[in-house]
Amino acid sequence: MHLRYAALRTAYIIWVIKMDDELVVDINCVEHTYAGGVKVDICGKEFKVKRGERLAVLGANGSGKSTLLKHILGLIVPNSGRVTVFGKDPARQYDEIRSRIGTVMQNVDEQLIGPTVFDDIAFSALNFGLPRAETHRRVEAILHALNIYDLRNRLPHYLSGGERKKVALAGALVFKPELLILDEPMEGIDYASRREIAGFLGALHKETGMTMISTIHDMNVVSNLADKGYVMKHGGKLDLYGTITGLFFNHDLGDYNLAPPPVVTLIKELRLKGFDLHSTLDLNNLCSQITAILESRLHP
Amino acid sequence: MHRVPAAIKMIALALIILLLLNIQTIPLLSAMLAAVILIAITAHLPVKTVFVLMLYPSLFLVILFFSITGITVAAVLIIILRVFAITGAVVVFFLTTSYPAIFSILSRFLPGFMIAALFFTYRSIFIISDSLNNIRTMFHLRGGINYRHPAATLSRLGTALGHFLVHSIEMSQRISDALKVRGFKNRIYHLGDKNG
Secondary structure, X not given: OHHHHHHHHHHHHHHHHHHHHOEEEEEEEEEEEOOOOOEEEEOEOOEEEEOOOEEEEEEOOOOOHHHXXXXXXXXXXXXXXXXXXXXXXXXXXXXXXXXXXXXXXXXXXXXXXOOOXXXXXXXXXXXXXXXXXXXXXXXXXXXXXXXXXXXXXXXXHHOOHHHHHHHHHHHHHOOOOOEEEEEOOOOOOOHHHHHHHHHHHHHHXXXXXXXXXXXXXXXXXXXXXXXXXXXXXXXXXXXXXEEHHHHHHHOOXXXXXXXXXXXXXXXXXXXXXXXXXXXXXXXXXXXXXXXXXXXXXXXX | OOOOOHHHHHHHHHHHHHHHHHOOOHHHHHHHHHHHHHHHHHOOOOHHHHHHHHHOXXXXXXXXXXXXXXXXXXXXXXXXXXXXXXXXXHHHHHHHOOHHHHHXXXXXXXXXXXXXXXXXXXXXXXXXXXXXXXXXXXXXXOOOOOOOOHHHHHHHHHHHHHHHHHXXXXXXXXXXXXXXXXXXXXXXXXXXXXXX
């Protein structure tokens, strides 16, 4: 009995380790040419995303971030190279992985399809074959979780930018995807909505371990959405890879037309003035470090 | 008017249209048009908007009158009154009924793909009108219209129209992408109003 239990436990641990290490997305030097002749060649660092990771693709406007997401979503066919999502080729086998991927597109107005907010959130879940009663239950739950229950009967067209983003996010999450794709999730929304959405996504990742890939050009919100990131050069070259803190502190992102958050600039300036500060993106942490240094200098 | 159930309004609209198509006298048609306008006013609808929307078919009326000959003044009046009364009734119906409600009723007897097509047409009108307004505003702000140089203005208008066309094509591609990733299967669902 003990042996059987131990064998089962070992099998479970192996399965968990395997799941943890499972590659969700694997992109190897893909090239795509748009109708206008613009060529985007996504190469450089290998683009690999493991299960449970929160990853950001950073780059200036027009660098090729959205093209990378289109490859993952199977919306464009590469001229050359290889894209694998959950072990499948998304451009050819998207139907097999569609229900495992939730997407919030850059222009959410074009993504909102349902006649009402409730219908829109239920849209994908019903398309993926979830029973109506279960869909109702899940839509109600996500409406409450994102604090948009009062919007349930509203027409999507008349919502504000922040409200539309939340509805699109709810629609992407209602069928509990394993991978969440966010194309510029914080673009065009106010500060309060940004904080709310970032807080919600952070909590969701902690609770479910959902794999998340975001494209971001506003560096102030990156640390809320990702732990690791790639920096993309104009034309699609994946030039840098590392933790978000490492990318900001160990590289000059100005070369990539990206401005680091003010907290990074402040720490770098203070280091030049002789302050021994640890790298952090958390303003409260920086304040504590400065307070501790000043106190030690005042009361040695 | 806003509180009357959509189904009843739809039946009433169908009856009014049938009635208007059968009335052949100018006084009766005038009375019907007046009644439609009175309903719009009592329903607190923006009268200016109602009138602007009622004017749209006038373009087709002009084409019609240019293309037929030997028509009497009475016949012209009858056609004009009939068209405006029907358009007015339809406009009042749409402005007092939410489109999910209209959609819900149509879903009961039309096939799914037709509902989806109707719905996308309706939804696109909003998105395209926003886009058109933006282009129009930019055209004005950037001095696109110069009454002293009509030829240049026309040429710029052509460019703006081309820009709008390209923008619309790109937008339809993005909507198609969104439908693909959201698993669209030729059906739009309306689950009814959620209360409580």
